[in-house]
Amino acid sequence: MAQITDASLRDIITERLNAVHVQVTDMSGGCGQAFTCVIVSPQFQGLNSLKRHRVVNAALKDEIAAIHAWTAKCQTPEEWERDNASAQPPLDGTVGGHVEGTTQ
Numbered sequence: 001m002a003q004i005t006d007a008s009l010r011d012i013i014t015e016r017l018n019a020v021h022v023q024v025t026d027m028s029g030g031c032g033q034a035f036t037c038v039i040v041s042p043q044f045q046g047l048n049s050l051k052r053h054r055v056v057n058a059a060l061k062d063e064i065a066a067i068h069a070w071t072a073k074c075q076t077p078e079e080w081e082r083d084n085a086s087a088q089p090p091l092d093g094t095v096g097g098h099v100e101g102t103t104q
Helices: 006-017 049-059 061-065 077-085
Strands: 021-026 034-040 069-075
Touching: 006 021, 006 034, 006 049, 034 077, 049 061, 049 069, 069 077
Parallel strands: 034 069
Antiparallel strands: 021 034
8 A cells, every 4th residue: 555645535535435525634744644533424413422433444444544533523515514614713813805904
């Protein structure tokens, strides 16, 4: 098996789990041995957290066996939308794309 990357995992998860949103982060500094991810898929509808993780682990059995550490947050599209709708905008000093305190 070729080295696992965040991009290859994202592609695999999207394909195998019909995911509508996938965020994969390589937590190992680039060596491909520790990943954390957010997976949003309609396949999780009606499943509790344990069953969702079992679905993911079964779909990524070979990939998970080849890496050292793996964590996943599994959500339905509805849960993802709800959580992101309530998220606060970033505190980067801009409002509508303009720096606060300017007239342009």
